[in-house]
Amino acid sequence: MPTFYSAIFLLALAGNLLVILTFFHFRRIKTMTDVYLLNLSFADLLFALSLPFWAANSTAAWALGAAACKAVHAAYKLSFYSGMFLLTLIGVERYVVIARAVSARRYRSRAVFLGKASSAAVWAAALIFSLPEMSYAAVVNDTCTPYSSSADKLRVKIQAGQIALAFAVPLLVMSACYSGIVRTLCRARGFQRNKAIKVILAVAAVFLLGQVPYNLVLVVNTAVAANGGTTDCDFENALLYAADVTQCAAFLRCCLNPFVYAFVGVKFRRDLRRLLKDSGCRSHDGLIGFTTGGGGGRGSSGATDTETTTSLSP
Numbered sequence: 627m628p629t630f631y632s633a634i635f636l637l638a639l640a641g642n643l644l645v646i647l648t649f650f651h652f653r654r655i656k657t658m659t660d661v662y663l664l665n666l667s668f669a670d671l672l673f674a675l676s677l678p679f680w681a682a683n684s685t686a687a688w689a690l691g692a693a694a695c696k697a698v699h700a701a702y703k704l705s706f707y708s709g710m711f712l713l714t715l716i717g718v719e720r721y722v723v724i725a726r727a728v729s730a731r732r733y734r735s736r737a738v739f740l741g742k743a744s745s746a747a748v749w750a751a752a753l754i755f756s757l758p759e760m761s762y763a764a765v766v767n768d769t770c771t772p773y774s775s776s777a778d779k780l781r782v783k784i785q786a787g788q789i790a791l792a793f794a795v796p797l798l799v800m801s802a803c804y805s806g807i808v809r810t811l812c813r814a815r816g817f818q819r820n821k822a823i824k825v826i827l828a829v830a831a832v833f834l835l836g837q838v839p840y841n842l843v844l845v846v847n848t849a850v851a852a853n854g855g856t857t858d859c860d861f862e863n864a865l866l867y868a869a870d871v872t873q874c875a876a877f878l879r880c881c882l883n884p885f886v887y888a889f890v891g892v893k894f895r896r897d898l899r900r901l902l903k904d905s906g907c908r909s910h911d912g913l914i915g916f917t918t919g920g921g922g923g924r925g926s927s928g929a930t931d932t933e934t935t936t937s938l939s940p
Contacts, residue, residue, distance in 0.1 A: 627681065627684045627685075627870065627874065628681035628682075628684060628685050630874055631677045631678070631680050631681035631684070631874075631877070632677070632678070632681055634674070634677055634877055634878060634880065634881050635674050635675075635677040635678060635681075637881035638670055638671065638673075638674035638677075638880040638881035638884075639671070639674050639675075641881055641883070641884030641885060642667045642668075642670050642671040642674065642880070642881075642883075642884055643671065644884060644898060644901075645663075645664075645667045645883075645884045645894075646664065646667050646668065646671070647901060648894065648897045648898055648901050649664050649667075651897075651901055651904075652897050652900070652901075654897065655738060656738070657737055657738070657741070658715075658719045658737045658738070658740060658741035658744075659716055659719055659720065659741075660738075660741070661738060661741030661742055661745055662712045662715055662716045662719070662741060662745060663716070663829070665708070665712055665745045665748070665749075666708075666709060666712045666713070666716075666829070666883065667883070667884070669704070669705045669708045669709045669712065670705065670709065670879070670880035670881075670883055670884075671880075672701050672704060672705050673701055673702060673704075673705030673706075673709075673877075673880045674880050674881070675701065676697075676698045676701035676702055676705075677877070679694070679698045679770075680698065680702075683698075683769065683770050687768035687769075688765050688768055688769055688770045690770075691765070692763075692764050692765055694770075695763050695764060695765055695770035696760055696761075696763045696764075698763075698770060699756075699759055699760055699763040699770070699772060700756060700760045703752070703755075703756035703759055703760065704749075704752050704753060704756055705880070706752075706788075706792060707751070707752035707755050707756060707791075707792050708748055708749055708752040709833065709879070710792045710793065710796045710833070710837075711748040711751060711752060711792075711796065712745070712748055713796065713800065713829065713830055713833055714796040714799050714800055715744055715745075715748065716829070716830070717799065717800040717803035717804055717830065718799065718803055719741075720803065720807060721803035721804075721806050721807055724807050724810055724811065725806045725807055725809075725810040755787070755788075755791055755792070758780075758783075758784055758787075759772045759784050760772075762780060762784075772784065778851065779851075781848075781851050782848055782851045782852045785844055785847065785848040785851070786848055788844070789841055789844055789845060789848065793837060793841045797834070800830060800834075804827065804830070828886045829883055829886050832879055832882045832883060832886055833879050833883075835875075836875050836876040836877075836878055836879045836882075837876055837879075839872040839875060839876075840872040840873055840875065840876040842872075843865070843868045843869050843872045844869075846865065846868075847865060847869065850865065
């Protein structure tokens with residue numbers, strides 16, 4: 627697990643910093659989705675910075691005290707809640723833009739402002755929902771944990787709230803929004819012009835594929851804790867292993883999102899090429915293949931993109 631956490635930390639640190647630098651270097655914040663994806667990168671980066679502490683906590687006695695324990699849990703919960711809420715907002719915003727295009731036009735001039743305001747609300751809500759676990763996090767038996775035991779009643783309340791607020795409700799909202807988007811795109815002409823939705827769907831898929839197994843195990847853990855724990859050692863060990871494996875899979879999302887941007891979004895690849903070229907990291911000729919996806923030519927670079935399209939359009 628320490629090796630796994632360390633690898634995720636390095637990949638997430640490099641990937642999310644590149645996404646953030648690309649956004650700011652080219653001032654590509656043009657739409658609400660851009661604002662949300664930038665905030666999602668900040669959330670992933672925040673979580674990545676806590677991973678070295680998770681690695682240490684999994685192998686040795688916690689020696690950093692209660693304050694650091696609370697800070698690590700704060701970083702994880704803020705990232706978790708804000709990430710899911712931001713993905714929910716991305717789904718809602720894309721649904722309005724694509725399925726309710728006429729209504730969306732009246733808000734176009736205020737899109738970035740509305741994106742920033744709603745993102746601030748997301749961070750505030752994530753902080754509020756994180757407070758219980760942050761408040762009770764402590765060092766128990768040389769381990770940083772918010773629970774005193776596997777049958778802790780506080781654990782039941784916190785985990786049940788997390789499953790409902792940060793998984794079930796966002797999942798329902800995103801499912802409804804993306805279903806409406808798919809129906810609209812299937813009926814509309816010029817389907818190719820809406821290919822930017824691939825990026826959003828890919829980001830949502832990465833998050834959900836990591837979170838669904840983790841939350842299913844969390845449901846079982848919550849049910850066991852609500853019934854006072856278990857005396858079956860084999861079952862408890864199996865549950866612990868399942869929690870470790872699915873949690874590691876859930877942690878992967880903070881380093882996978884930048885790769886989704888890079889390999890699905892052509893505009894992002896082009897901006898990244900320009901950023902590397904401007905910084906002197908690579909030559910222009912050596913980056914053409916990366917920009918065009920290995921096509922060997924300039925024609926596929928999308929030279930007709932406008933400034934009004936999302937910076938993560940394919």
